[in-house]
Amino acid sequence: MEEEADRSSIVVGMIENRAKEVGVAAFDLRSAFLHLSQYIETSCSYQNTKTLLHFYNPMVIIVSPNKLAPDGMIGVSELVDKHYTSIKKVFMSRGCFDDTKGSILVKDLAAREPSALGLDTYYKQYYLCLAAAAATIKWIEAEKGIVVTNNSLSVTFNGSFDHMNIDATSVQNLEIIDPLHSGLWGTSNKKRSLFQMLKTTKTIGGTRLLRANLLQPLKDMETINARLDCLDELMSNEELFFGLIQGLRKFPKETDRVLCQFCFKHNKVTDAVVGQADSKKSQVLISNIIVLKTALDALPFLSKVLKDAKSFLLCNIYKSVCVNEKYARIRKRIGEIIDEDVLHTRAPFIASTQQCFAVKSGIDGLLDVSRRTFCDTSEAIYNLANKYREEFKLPNLKIPFNNRQGFYFSIPLKDINGNIPKNFIQVTKHGKNMHCSSLELASLNVRNRSAASECYVRTEVCLEGLINAIRDDISVLTLLAEVLCLLDMIVNSFAHTISTKPVDSYTRPEFTENGPMAIDAGRHPILESIHSEFIPNNVFHSEASNMVIVMGPNMSGKSTYLQQVCLIVILAQIGCYIPARFASLRVVDRIFTRIGTGDNLEYNSSTFMTEMKETAFLLQNVSPRSLIVMDELGRATSSADGYAIAWSCCEHLLSLKAYTIFATHMEGLSELATMYPNVKILHFEVEIKNNRLDFKFRLKDGPRHVPHYGLLLARVAGLPGSVIETAKNITQRITTKELTQMENNCDEYQSVHMAYRVAQRLLCLKYSNQDEDDVRRALQRLKDMYAEGRLD
Numbered sequence: 060m061e062e063e064a065d066r067s068s069i070v071v072g073m074i075e076n077r078a079k080e081v082g083v084a085a086f087d088l089r090s091a092f093l094h095l096s097q098y099i100e101t102s103c104s105y106q107n108t109k110t111l112l113h114f115y116n117p118m119v120i121i122v123s124p125n126k127l128a129p130d131g132m133i134g135v136s137e138l139v140d141k142h143y144t145s146i147k148k149v150f151m152s153r154g155c156f157d158d159t160k161g162s163i164l165v166k167d168l169a170a171r172e173p174s175a176l177g178l179d180t181y182y183k184q185y186y187l188c189l190a191a192a193a194a195t196i197k198w199i200e201a202e203k204g205i206v207v208t209n210n211s212l213s214v215t216f217n218g219s220f221d222h223m224n225i226d227a228t229s230v231q232n233l234e235i236i237d238p239l240h241s242g243l244w245g246t247s248n249k250k251r252s253l254f255q256m257l258k259t260t261k262t263i264g265g266t267r268l269l270r271a272n273l274l275q276p277l278k279d280m281e282t283i284n285a286r287l288d289c290l291d292e293l294m295s296n297e298e299l300f301f302g303l304i305q306g307l308r309k310f311p312k313e314t315d316r317v318l319c320q321f322c323f324k325h326n327k328v329t330d331a332v333v334g335q336a337d338s339k340k341s342q343v344l345i346s347n348i349i350v351l352k353t354a355l356d357a358l359p360f361l362s363k364v365l366k367d368a369k370s371f372l373l374c375n376i377y378k379s380v381c382v383n384e385k386y387a388r389i390r391k392r393i394g395e396i397i398d399e400d401v402l403h404t405r406a407p408f409i410a411s412t413q414q415c416f417a418v419k420s421g422i423d424g425l426l427d428v429s430r431r432t433f434c435d436t437s438e439a440i441y442n443l444a445n446k447y448r449e450e451f452k453l454p455n456l457k458i459p460f461n462n463r464q465g466f467y468f469s470i471p472l473k474d475i476n477g478n479i480p481k482n483f484i485q486v487t488k489h490g491k492n493m494h495c496s497s498l499e500l501a502s503l504n505v506r507n508r509s510a511a512s513e514c515y516v517r518t519e520v521c522l523e524g525l526i527n528a529i530r531d532d533i534s535v536l537t538l539l540a541e542v543l544c545l546l547d548m549i550v551n552s553f554a555h556t557i558s559t560k561p562v563d564s565y566t567r568p569e570f571t572e573n574g575p576m577a578i579d580a581g582r583h584p585i586l587e588s589i590h591s592e593f594i595p596n597n598v599f600h601s602e603a604s605n606m607v608i609v610m611g612p613n614m615s616g617k618s619t620y621l622q623q624v625c626l627i628v629i630l631a632q633i634g635c636y637i638p639a640r641f642a643s644l645r646v647v648d649r650i651f652t653r654i655g656t657g658d659n660l661e662y663n664s665s666t667f668m669t670e671m672k673e674t675a676f677l678l679q680n681v682s683p684r685s686l687i688v689m690d691e692l693g694r695a696t697s698s699a700d701g702y703a704i705a706w707s708c709c710e711h712l713l714s715l716k717a718y719t720i721f722a723t724h725m726e727g728l729s730e731l732a733t734m735y736p737n738v739k740i741l742h743f744e745v746e747i748k749n750n751r752l753d754f755k756f757r758l759k760d761g762p763r764h765v766p767h768y769g770l771l772l773a774r775v776a777g778l779p780g781s782v783i784e785t786a787k788n789i790t791q792r793i794t795t796k797e798l799t800q801m802e803n804n805c806d807e808y809q810s811v812h813m814a815y816r817v818a819q820r821l822l823c824l825k826y827s828n829q830d831e832d833d834v835r836r837a838l839q840r841l842k843d844m845y846a847e848g849r850l851d
């Protein structure tokens with residue numbers, strides 16, 4: 060399953076205009092989804108396009124042939140050449156990117172009214188993605204020999220903009236899909252990504268949905284809360300939770316893919332021209348109908364489990380899927396033609412026999428004749444095996460079947476003893492067995508195969524009416540596919556993961572419209588299972604305190620903290636519980652990270668230039684609801700320039716409403732707090748014991764100077780004692796002056812911030828969901844703490 064889940068099924072068409080606008084059409088052949096997006100590419104390194112391509116992970120990219128964009132920029136075609144060498148690239152002439160054709164196609168093929176997508180209104184404006192859709196659909200129909208059924212495709216328009224945007228570099232930095240290879244976090248070999256941690260889904264569709272959610276978490280609070288309500292119900296109702304696990308198991312694993320395949324008709328004209336035998340395709344179709352029948356048979360159990368569910372999401376699934384008469388109607392029609400005993404199976408011979416006998420007897424005379432031939436040849440093959448067993452004294456001779464060879468003999472090597480009977484041909488060794496055939500078997504195989512092919516083709520003829528009727532109700536099948544993937548993700552991944560953690564270690568996050576981002580005792584979802592004693596830390600951001608500068612020596616836990624905050628936000632926005640005691644969040648629309656991984660994703664770009672490009676992209680695209688984490692910005696150039704850049708970036712971000720966490724070694728940056736009340740300085744607690752740093756991994760308020768931590772760590776790393784001593788003398792002289800300055804700032808910082816913190820807490824109380832009594836009690840506590848000077 061793993062391999063297939065990774066295999067892409069998406070074809071992407073892309074085109075751009077002179078105004079650096081890009082239109083993208085992404086057609087998922089597995090789920091019959093067409094995603095259209097059109098946007099202005101703000102960054103010269105095509106960050107938005109890269110993020111989308113990373114999200115879709117396409118198997119084919121279709122572009123028009125011109126290498127350079129009209130303004131001399133590299134253009135999407137060159138971008139694909141440079142960065143996506145392993146993906147098949149197809150050129151189609153500019154004429155194939157026809158927006159008028161695209162709009163007609165989308166209108167005809169979309170399952171929902173195009174007006175519901177907003178495409179009717181904005182048609183002229185969004186011509187680029189429609190042009191890309193025209194080229195993409197044309198290529199798919201020609202290349203795959205299929206015709207997309209009208210009113211079948213699920214089309215979303217600019218769907219990725221309705222979700223949280225995490226650029227491709229941040230996806231890597233945060234180890235959302237894959238862990239980083241370098242030892243950045245010190246435990247890379249044991250560390251998994253968030254995706255790997257949650258990948259307990261049981262179907263490929265569910266796994267893909269999970270990946271898509273992690274790359275583009277939700278932004279809509281209602282949908283997030285609906286998922287969380289559903290999780291609440293699953294966590295408090297064991298019967299429902301285990302019932303759903305059992306219910307989902309009854310559906311064949313490939314149900315979601317198969318249901319969507321009914322959106323595509325095979326293009327018989329193309330087949331005839333190419334002269335391909337139809338039997339393979341008929342076989343696929345019959346097997347699809349058997350999967351559909353098995354899935355429809357699994358629905359009543361699911362209905363029974365969901366009948367008394369209370370949460371909105373599960374009730375909605377019950378109403379739209381479980382009590383929808385259309386499914387019963389399709390099942391009834393299948394029952395009129397398909398034998399009741401036929402079940403879905405993965406064993407090749409049983410599957411192919413089932414397919415031959417799927418249609419009830421007496422419906423088609425020719426089919427019945429072919430079946431008889433199929434039975435006769437199968438029996439002859441078994442008789443032949445019996446004959447050989449006796450004739451050659453090979454009682455352990457077996458007659459397995461695979462789709463490529465048909466039947467073959469398998470004999471234990473020890474029974475042969477070097478004397479291979481001369482009737483046997485195509486002899487090969489497989490472990491402790493010998494595989495072979497004989498001329499008689501080969502000839503029976505040919506007859507058996509041809510009888511089976513005839514059965515498939517006749518079966519397809521018999522099923523034609525049924526298949527057309529199924530296509531009339533295609534929307535309920537794609538709906539069932541979506542529901543199964545969603546349930547797989549929520550039940551088998553989210554609920555399962557939470558249930559494997561210690562009780563109450565994961566909690567439901569709360570969301571408020573404009574409230575703070577407050578996380579109490581948050582933990583790193585992955586590192587906490589590697590470290591036996593992971594230290595939790597708090598997070599607090601509000602409009603009045605939107606930047607936190609985190610200081611601390613190397614190895615004190617800064618980078619872990621930054622990653623932890625982002626992963627918690629992502630988990631919350633996919634509708635999952637989070638590793639914290641409590642969290643109240645506001646919805647984040649973009650996550651930006653600037654973390655020096657040392658990996659240069661850009662070719663021909665120094666570490667510093669990469670850092671600057673990423674920072675420029677961030678500053679150009681940041682929105683009031685973004686979350687920004689920056690790790691040691693400015694360390695890759697001279698210290699004065701680096702400091703200046705870090706300072707001015709902070710000042711810029713301070714003028715915005717976005718929340719920023721800035722980790723740095725530059726102690727001078729703490730002075731920002733004396734000038735800007737919306738900056739909070741924190742540090743990771745470290746003690747020095749016997750000339751060694753003792754890391755506490757606990758966040759404390761205010762700046763803190765740890766003398767010579769670089770030297771202490773250098774000693775641990777093994778630098779010679781004489782080198783360390785010289786370095787110590789030099790650094791002592793430099794820092795004495797700076798230290799005096801910092802201590803002065805520290806006092807000033809404390810008094811300014813005391814008053815400011817009161818204001819912050821008042822703001823939070825204003826937006827909180829607490830009742831009046833709780834608010835009154837909180838106000839009294841605030842007053843007492845202020846009087847005692849212990850407000851941190």
Ligand SMILES: Nc1ncnc2c1ncn2[C@@H]1O[C@H](COP(=O)(O)OP(=O)(O)OP(=O)(O)O)[C@@H](O)[C@H]1O
Nearest residue numbers: 244245592593594612613614615616617618619756
């Ligand atoms: N809260 C925590 N509890 C327990 N261990 C932690 C915690 N945070 C970090 N660690 C451990 O400390 C190691 C160093 O953490 P991290 O890389 O975050 O430090 P850093 O301050 O970013 O270092 P540098 O400045 O050198 O990048 C991590 O590999 C992790 O194993």
